[in-house]
Amino acid sequence: MLLRIVPPALVVRRPHRMIERHVVAYRRQWLIVVSGFFEPLFYLLSMRAGLSDLVGKVSIAGRQVSYEAFVAPALMASSAMNGAIFDSTGNVLHRMKYARIYDAALATPMTPVDVAVGEIGWALIRGQLYACSFLGVMAALGLVESWWGLLALPACALVGLTFASIGFAGTTFMRGWADMEIVTTLMMPLALFSATFFPISSYGSWSWLVQLSPLYHGVVLVRAANTGVWDASLLGHIAVLLGLALAAIVIAARRLDLLLRK
Amino acid sequence: MAAMGTPGALRVASWHLTAFRRFWRLNLLSSLVQPLLYLLGLGVGVGSLVDRNTGSGQLLGSASYVAFVAPGLLVTTAMALTAGESMWPVMGSLTWQRGYHGIAATSLEARDIVFGHGTWMMVRSGIAATAVAIVLACFRETRSWGLLPGILAAIAVGVSFAMPIMAFSINVKLDGAFAGLQRFLIIPLFLFGGAFYPISQLPTVVQWVARLFPLWHGVVMARDFSVGDVDWAGVVGHTAYIAAWVVAGTWIAIIRLRKRLYP
Amino acid sequence: MSEPLIVAEQLIKRFGEFTAVDGIDVQVEKGEAFGFLGPNGAGKSSTMRMIACVSPITAGRLRVFGLDPATQGADIRRRIGVVPQLDTLDVELSVQENLWLYGRFFDLPRPEAKRRSAELLEFAQLTDRATSVVESLSGGMKRRLSIARSLINEPELLLLDEPTTGLDPQARHVLWDRLYRLKQQGVTLVLTTHYMDEAEQLCDRLVVMDQGKIVAEGSPRSLIGQYATREVLELRFAADGNAAAAPQLEGIGERQELLPDRVLIYADDGEHALTETHHRGLQPESALVRRASLEDVFLLLTGRTLVD
Numbered sequence: 001m002l003l004r005i006v007p008p009a010l011v012v013r014r015p016h017r018m019i020e021r022h023v024v025a026y027r028r029q030w031l032i033v034v035s036g037f038f039e040p041l042f043y044l045l046s047m048r049a050g051l052s053d054l055v056g057k058v059s060i061a062g063r064q065v066s067y068e069a070f071v072a073p074a075l076m077a078s079s080a081m082n083g084a085i086f087d088s089t090g091n092v093l094h095r096m097k098y099a100r101i102y103d104a105a106l107a108t109p110m111t112p113v114d115v116a117v118g119e120i121g122w123a124l125i126r127g128q129l130y131a132c133s134f135l136g137v138m139a140a141l142g143l144v145e146s147w148w149g150l151l152a153l154p155a156c157a158l159v160g161l162t163f164a165s166i167g168f169a170g171t172t173f174m175r176g177w178a179d180m181e182i183v184t185t186l187m188m189p190l191a192l193f194s195a196t197f198f199p200i201s202s203y204g205s206w207s208w209l210v211q212l213s214p215l216y217h218g219v220v221l222v223r224a225a226n227t228g229v230w231d232a233s234l235l236g237h238i239a240v241l242l243g244l245a246l247a248a249i250v251i252a253a254r255r256l257d258l259l260l261r262k
Numbered sequence: 263m264a265a266m267g268t269p270g271a272l273r274v275a276s277w278h279l280t281a282f283r284r285f286w287r288l289n290l291l292s293s294l295v296q297p298l299l300y301l302l303g304l305g306v307g308v309g310s311l312v313d314r315n316t317g318s319g320q321l322l323g324s325a326s327y328v329a330f331v332a333p334g335l336l337v338t339t340a341m342a343l344t345a346g347e348s349m350w351p352v353m354g355s356l357t358w359q360r361g362y363h364g365i366a367a368t369s370l371e372a373r374d375i376v377f378g379h380g381t382w383m384m385v386r387s388g389i390a391a392t393a394v395a396i397v398l399a400c401f402r403e404t405r406s407w408g409l410l411p412g413i414l415a416a417i418a419v420g421v422s423f424a425m426p427i428m429a430f431s432i433n434v435k436l437d438g439a440f441a442g443l444q445r446f447l448i449i450p451l452f453l454f455g456g457a458f459y460p461i462s463q464l465p466t467v468v469q470w471v472a473r474l475f476p477l478w479h480g481v482v483m484a485r486d487f488s489v490g491d492v493d494w495a496g497v498v499g500h501t502a503y504i505a506a507w508v509v510a511g512t513w514i515a516i517i518r519l520r521k522r523l524y525p
Numbered sequence: 526m527s528e529p530l531i532v533a534e535q536l537i538k539r540f541g542e543f544t545a546v547d548g549i550d551v552q553v554e555k556g557e558a559f560g561f562l563g564p565n566g567a568g569k570s571s572t573m574r575m576i577a578c579v580s581p582i583t584a585g586r587l588r589v590f591g592l593d594p595a596t597q598g599a600d601i602r603r604r605i606g607v608v609p610q611l612d613t614l615d616v617e618l619s620v621q622e623n624l625w626l627y628g629r630f631f632d633l634p635r636p637e638a639k640r641r642s643a644e645l646l647e648f649a650q651l652t653d654r655a656t657s658v659v660e661s662l663s664g665g666m667k668r669r670l671s672i673a674r675s676l677i678n679e680p681e682l683l684l685l686d687e688p689t690t691g692l693d694p695q696a697r698h699v700l701w702d703r704l705y706r707l708k709q710q711g712v713t714l715v716l717t718t719h720y721m722d723e724a725e726q727l728c729d730r731l732v733v734m735d736q737g738k739i740v741a742e743g744s745p746r747s748l749i750g751q752y753a754t755r756e757v758l759e760l761r762f763a764a765d766g767n768a769a770a771a772p773q774l775e776g777i778g779e780r781q782e783l784l785p786d787r788v789l790i791y792a793d794d795g796e797h798a799l800t801e802t803h804h805r806g807l808q809p810e811s812a813l814v815r816r817a818s819l820e821d822v823f824l825l826l827t828g829r830t831l832v833d
Binding site: 013014020021024025028099100103104105106107108109110111260261 | 540616630631
């Protein structure tokens with residue numbers, strides 16, 4: 001009965017097989033995986049050592065905190081974005097167009113949706129590894145205020161899900177490596193202008209522009225988890241991210257179907 | 263450095279130019295847009311936080327934060343560009359596309375290829391630094407004649423990264439090594455190399471590491487020029503140190519490329 | 526008689542304006558080795574991709590194992606093995622990982638996938654390369670690994686798209702031997718090729734495709750019997766002499782064909798045709814009498830040589 005309602009192309013059965021493949025493939029490249037953790041760490045240490053004294057205190061949720069405490073949750077969210085984007089764009093493009101791994105997978109009972117969900121899931125898992133270790137570093141530096149800080153992990157998972165889905169969907173439109181330039185060009189303003197390095201109040205009447213950045217909504221969530229101060233407005237931020245993710249997953253699966261099942 | 267003007271090196275540089283013609287528009291755009299975004303995001307945005315903090319003026323030598331960061335951007339842009347251009351493209355010219363082998367089959371030899379790469383990196387970092395300078399000149403707070411010698415400092419730093427990294431790339435087997443170099447050298451230098459705050463803020467050991475690489479020397483010079491507070495003895499010292507990196511990198515690159523091309 | 530394994534009726538595949546497969550009717554019986562023969566662009570690969578359920582049909586009817594690819598694609602793919610035209614091996618994995626991880630795509634339990642992959646390494650003569658990375662394999666080894674991988678789910682039907690294109694003669698014979706063994710084990714083989722010798726070696730029955738249509742169907746021998754003579758005389762004349770010689774050869778054999786580099790004379794007795802040629806005072810630079818092949822069938826049917 002269910003089969004009649006859901007079009008067969010949208011049934012998810014074995015996305016975990018794709019993830020299993022990546023786990024085996026990356027066992028040989030674990031150094032590359034591990035090194036991804038250091039970039040946000042360097043940012044955090046640099047801000048802590050150099051900018052904290054220059055900036056002094058910043059106010060969030062009505063309290064005065066050090067600059068590093070302000071920046072750390074945002075760095076966590078943007079590293080979740082970075083990890084998700086890089087795993088779902090460059091790597092996916094390579095597997096789709098050059099290594100032709102998906103062609104091989106689709107000759108088996110795997111479906112395009114299995115592939116899409118598997119890839120997005122893998123990007124999420126990798127992102128969560130980074131988020132966990134980053135949270136550990138934050139705790140060690142005394143930047144996590146309470147156990148509520150653990151909620152930053154699901155918040156980062158949501159950020160990862162959203163960006164992995166958008167990245168994957170976008171990649172299905174890419175013509176070749178040259179288009180990767182677009183990704184880097186789009187990521188930089190997101191990383192800089194999502195209330196990451198300075199509060200949204202600094203934008204004055206331009207603050208609506210910041211709201212357009214999906215990362216901004218993620219930063220708000222992670223920051224709320226870290227301070228333990230939240231209200232109903234967070235539901236709105238969650239809804240934005242979830243909505244984007246769902247839309248992107250549907251687009252991604254349909255595009256993959258078009259591209260690979262010609 | 264006079265040897266860089268040899269016709270051989272120029273011919274190699276023009277070979278690079280031909281390949282570049284196809285991409286220059288996108289390249290110039292990102293050379294203009296990226297520093298502008300950094301300037302707005304870090305300079306103006308973080309600057310608004312820094313400048314209202316009373317203790318900061320003293321640490322920054324009484325410059326506004328934007329004016330402090332701007333010359334740093336000039337130099338880090340050159341570093342990031344030439345570092346990247348001396349990794350994958352160099353490895354690619356020896357492995358996938360084998361462009362260097364093609365050149366080596368002519369009357370040109372390893373030395374010409376290395377000098378040609380150096381010349382080309384001077385041109386590229388010159389273009390990129392000029393683009394940043396144009397952006398900086400658009401804002402009152404960052405506008406100064408000091409940007410012109412600042413471009414020279416950026417070019418020097420660009421070449422001082424290009425040559426040693428080229429020497430490194432010649433024998434790289436797996437391109438994963440480049441991701442490592444980016445993550446563990448270029449990004450940390452960008453963050454800790456004195457572009458965003460005086461390195462006196464850092465622990466002593468980190469300060470010495472920052473001083474070891476040419477970036478900090480270039481940043482300090484460019485900043486002194488743009489603030490208008492030039493210590494000429496310092497300029498001579500910094501320049502000599504950067505030149506030492508260029509010479510050493512070039513020398514090792516020639517030896518390694520010769521071994522690789524004519525084993 | 527059980528139902529045929531593959532049934533295609535008026536099968537059509539279009540890409541936009543272009544019609545790749547133009548209304549073909551095909552039936553493949555269980556246990557048979559069936560070939561699609563034709564030049565590049567004839568529609569062979571498109572047909573194979575539709576049978577493999579990775580390409581939706583545009584019109585007509587297609588059943589594989591009596592199932593409908595449009596709604597039961599995954600159930601069909603579970604029972605077939607596919608060797609694509611270009612290897613889609615996973616270069617980030619080792620040889621044995623390529624095999625057992627592929628088995629996981631078919632939901633094989635991990636120990637079973639690993640057991641089968643060890644057997645298949647033996648079958649493909651790759652056991653000593655089990656832990657090598659795929660990149661280091663030769664073309665023939667990669668092809669054998671592709672075939673081994675396609676067998677991981679113990680398929681009832683094996684689809685091979687130009688299995689030996691680009692391989693040296695020795696590697697081709699090793700592959701043919703492996704495929705012959707599979708056929709003996711009862712696996713149904715469907716393959717495309719533009720090599721005549723391959724079709725003659727491997728196929729019980731074949732169709733010749735040209736521009737999306739089937740132009741002939743039968744066993745290799747029956748096709749040769751039907752569309753060609755028993756023997757063929759190949760004559761080569763000195764520079765540009767082929768066209769000049771052709772009219773003078775009129776009447777020798779049953780039929781002649783003028784190609785840019787040679788003249789073909791179809792005759793049941795090639796030696797006799799050669800004697801006749803000499804009688805007419807013609808001095809070809811070289812002359813060769815050979816048995817007629819599918820190449821000749823194709824030439825007759827389409828007016829073109831196969832490998833352009």
